[in-house]
Amino acid sequence: MAGQRLGEFEMIARYFAPLAADAPGAFGLRDDAAAIALPPGEDLVVTTDAMVEGVHFLLKDGAARIARKLLRVNLSDLAAKGARPIGYQLAIALPESLASDEWLGAFCAGLAQDQKAFGIALYGGDTVRSPDRLMLNVTAFGAVPAGTMLRRDQAQTGDDLYVTGSIGDAALGLETKLNHRLFSSAAMMFFDSRLHLPTPRLAFGQELRGLAHAAMDVSDGLVQDAGHIASASGLRAVIHADAVPLSLATRQAVAEDKSLLPIVLTGGDDYELLFTAPPQAEQDIAALSRRVGLAVHRIGSLEAGSGVSVSGAGGQPLDLARGGFQHFGGTLE
Structure with missing residues (x-):
């Protein structure tokens, strides 16, 4: 079964939908969008980071480690904003050679491991075929008390x-x-x-x-x-x-x-x-x-x-x- 190639919807149902189980607004990844409800008095913080094979990682780094770094670099952006993490969306452009149980199983196991570690869940995204290399994009969501997000442009003379x-x-x-x-x-x-x-x-x-x-x-x-x-x-x-x-x-x-x-x-x-x-x-x-x-x-x-x-x-x-x-x-x- 390791070399079995998967279709897009089978891939989503088998590997990505379980990652959305703890995201009530993800609707089991059966819709075109997600809904995120925030408590009164909080702002939504949104950040996006992409990783491209050959630029940010090599396939020999291992599917699980690639997945975990992908999540962590986005969570680091939320940390720098002072945000409490909520979840993320994942867009993945996958070469045909990686659309298999073996690679996707390891990749999603890495995502699941860090979802548990950081208390987040998958809220959706997109899965497409890439003609040559693996491309990954995460949009992460967090929350801060209204008006308190840390920014780059507020440093003061003498700081x-x-x-x-x-x-x-x-x-x-x-x-x-x-x-x-x-x-x-x-x-x-x-x-x-x-x-x-x-x-x-x-x-x-x-x-x-x-x-x-x-x-x-x-x-x-x-x-x-x-x-x-x-x-x-x-x-x-x-x-x-x-x-x-x-x-x-x-x-x-x-x-x-x-x-x-x-x-x-x-x-x-x-x-x-x-x-x-x-x-x-x-x-x-x-x-x-x-x-x-x-x-x-x-x-x-x-x-x-x-x-x-x-x-x-x-x-x-x-x-x-x-x-x-x-x-x-x-x-x-």
């Missing part, structure tokens, strides 16, 4: 710039994958996990409402994403490289090869939260870090001006070859 977790682990995972860079076996396993299974910082993001002025998640690289906040807010971001939090594995790798530091700062796929807050919020942010159990570090500030500056040891400016990932500039192939 501190913070980031959660650690930066650069996923970038080094991509280095091992694409450029065959070798680290210790334990480090490579850690980097690979951080690349393929990022952790959306949902609890932290929801508690940032009222503390942070501006926020986003780090997907295209720390430097570039700090630039997005700065540009949207009409300010300049100043980053102190020695304050950027690195995991032990990444710190050791950079200590052994200084050329890795620009990759760490610009590589992307971290899916940590990058946010600004006034200096007087420092103690509250430290308390939130302890309460949620997630490290957070102050890495710089926002000032009058434009662009991003990155300083190294002794305050000397770092010359980075690029700011971060951009589409139409390269693929995984």
Whole structure:
């Protein structure tokens, strides 16, 4: 049965409809649209992310891991908005070779695993045939108290710039994958996990409402994403490289090869939260870090001006070859 090819409606009934069982407004995926009811006083938050074979993943990454990363990068966007996740819609363009019980079973098992982990359900979408490669798109839905969604464009002069977790682990995972860079076996396993299974910082993001002025998640690289906040807010971001939090594995790798530091700062796929807050919020942010159990570090500030500056040891400016990932500039192939 592993190689059996499935038709569109059989595929939906067998694999996707069960993922909608906990979504009352999905109507068992038997309608053309879904209905999402929100409690009074809440705003709906909507975000969309696409992943394309050869650009964001390779088939050899495994169907379940592809599915889980697809959900997690969208949930990370909701986390950066301070939203409580509700569910998602999935559009999948599937090559004929993958329209089988074996691949779809693994893919939907990955979706089901993370639906349970994050308390969400499938609300619908579309399933079509692709002539060559796999293309995936998720639109995720969340909710916030009315008027409280965190935005990129609200940073203020004098704000501190913070980031959660650690930066650069996923970038080094991509280095091992694409450029065959070798680290210790334990480090490579850690980097690979951080690349393929990022952790959306949902609890932290929801508690940032009222503390942070501006926020986003780090997907295209720390430097570039700090630039997005700065540009949207009409300010300049100043980053102190020695304050950027690195995991032990990444710190050791950079200590052994200084050329890795620009990759760490610009590589992307971290899916940590990058946010600004006034200096007087420092103690509250430290308390939130302890309460949620997630490290957070102050890495710089926002000032009058434009662009991003990155300083190294002794305050000397770092010359980075690029700011971060951009589409139409390269693929995984």
